[in-house]
Amino acid sequence: MPRPISATISLPSLRHNLAACAAQFKIANNSPGPQAAPKIWAVIKADAYGHDIENAVQAFELADGLAMLDLGEALRCRKAGWNKPILLLEGFFEPSDLKAIQHYSLTVTLHDAEQIAMLEHAAPASPVNAFVKLNTGMNRLGFEPADYRGAYARIEQLQRRGVVGALGKMTHFARADDSADMTDHQLRLFNETTQGLPGEVSVCNSAGMFIPGCWQSVAPGMAQWGRPGICLYGASPFADRSAQSLGLLPAMTLRSQLISVRTIQAGAGVGYGHIFTARQAMRIGVVACGYADGYPRHASTGTPIVVDGIRTRLLGRVSMDMLIVDLDPVPQARVGSPVVLWGEGGPPVDEVASAAGTISYELLCAVAPRVPKTVI
Numbered sequence: 001m002p003r004p005i006s007a008t009i010s011l012p013s014l015r016h017n018l019a020a021c022a023a024q025f026k027i028a029n030n031s032p033g034p035q036a037a038p039k040i041w042a043v044i045k046a047d048a049y050g051h052d053i054e055n056a057v058q059a060f061e062l063a064d065g066l067a068m069l070d071l072g073e074a075l076r077c078r079k080a081g082w083n084k085p086i087l088l089l090e091g092f093f094e095p096s097d098l099k100a101i102q103h104y105s106l107t108v109t110l111h112d113a114e115q116i117a118m119l120e121h122a123a124p125a126s127p128v129n130a131f132v133k134l135n136t137g138m139n140r141l142g143f144e145p146a147d148y149r150g151a152y153a154r155i156e157q158l159q160r161r162g163v164v165g166a167l168g169k170m171t172h173f174a175r176a177d178d179s180a181d182m183t184d185h186q187l188r189l190f191n192e193t194t195q196g197l198p199g200e201v202s203v204c205n206s207a208g209m210f211i212p213g214c215w216q217s218v219a220p221g222m223a224q225w226g227r228p229g230i231c232l233y234g235a236s237p238f239a240d241r242s243a244q245s246l247g248l249l250p251a252m253t254l255r256s257q258l259i260s261v262r263t264i265q266a267g268a269g270v271g272y273g274h275i276f277t278a279r280q281a282m283r284i285g286v287v288a289c290g291y292a293d294g295y296p297r298h299a300s301t302g303t304p305i306v307v308d309g310i311r312t313r314l315l316g317r318v319s320m321d322m323l324i325v326d327l328d329p330v331p332q333a334r335v336g337s338p339v340v341l342w343g344e345g346g347p348p349v350d351e352v353a354s355a356a357g358t359i360s361y362e363l364l365c366a367v368a369p370r371v372p373k374t375v376i
């Protein structure tokens with residue numbers, strides 16, 4: 001028998017989360033205001049945050065577009081039958097990328113003058129749709145506010161030559177999860193800088209979509225695209241708001257089993273480095289899951305884990321292929337008892353991540369290829 005570990009991907013949960021994001025973004029509302037109904041780029045970078053591109057293509061069929069940054073992943077979407085728009089969040093890296101971008105009708109992000117220069121030398125085989133990115137304070141990708149309108153004008157010339165097709169404007173929030181002031185500042189700078197330029201708008205990531213009134217204050221009257229990522233997978237972008245409180249369902253459940261059970265005496269150390277020592281005699285169990293499966297090695301004693309339906313805790317250091325749990329709260333546990341590391345019937349992935357000093361994004365992306373995936 002193979003090791004008992006597996007990751008279950010729930011297509012119904014992925015669908016539910018897309019609908020929840022859309023509702024949040026009022027996509028389903030016939031919004032009474034002047035704002036056009038917003039659209040959604042479902043962000044599926046990093047193999048759909050570890051859920052598999054092909055599952056995402058299937059589950060997100062109601063999204064208006066898919067966004068990622070790897071050309072290979074974009075082509076997998078086309079092969080899986082996705083005919084709607086695809087946005088490459090980092091655009092292209094060298095002129096030779098443009099051939100596939102044209103052939104597969106991919107939309108690119110333009111964030112640097114070097115990319116414009118590459119387009120100026122490109123053959124207008126078929127016009128490439130593009131979002132022109134503004135740096136409003138993330139200081140990662142995007143034109144500076146002072147350069148933005150000049151870059152836009154250069155790209156509009158390419159549009160007239162037939163090299164570029166439809167144009168849009170975008171930016172990215174740095175602190176939508178923790179600073180309303182910074183987000184306000186970024187929004188204002190975006191509105192000021194892009195004012196009057198034609199094109200659709202894309203601003204809000206997951207956190208931005210859940211900030212009341214956020215998208216309504218972007219360039220009124222413009223068609224707008226949200227770019228939710230983490231929420232689609234049932235995790236929260238906020239440190240202080242659970243995914244459940246946002247109406248989201250876990251899309252990935254990481255399961256395994258106990259492969260050994262023992263009783264240890266007071267004073268006995270557990271695992272590498274003996275960083276946990278028993279205060280009194282206790283029962284412990286070994287779970288077939290370790291950091292080579294993608295479980296975070298930095299998860300500390302006390303990290304929640306569910307054994308046979310009961311929430312208990314991790315003990316000591318996570319090994320490569322195993323970890324050790326406290327079985328005192330689970331007297332019925334024995335070899336073969338089911339374990340949920342995160343997801344449905346287990347702790348939220350956000351809680352495991354925070355116990356390991358990281359965020360759910362990292363855990364979901366890091367599930368190792370050796371963990372078999374089951375799709376429901």
Ligand SMILES: *Cc1c(COP(=O)(O)O)cnc(C)c1O
Pocket residue numbers: 043045089172204205206207227228229230231237
């Ligand atoms: C990853 C990413 C998103 C999605 O972010 P979440 O926090 O997962 O919602 C949106 N836009 C860009 C440019 C990204 O890189």
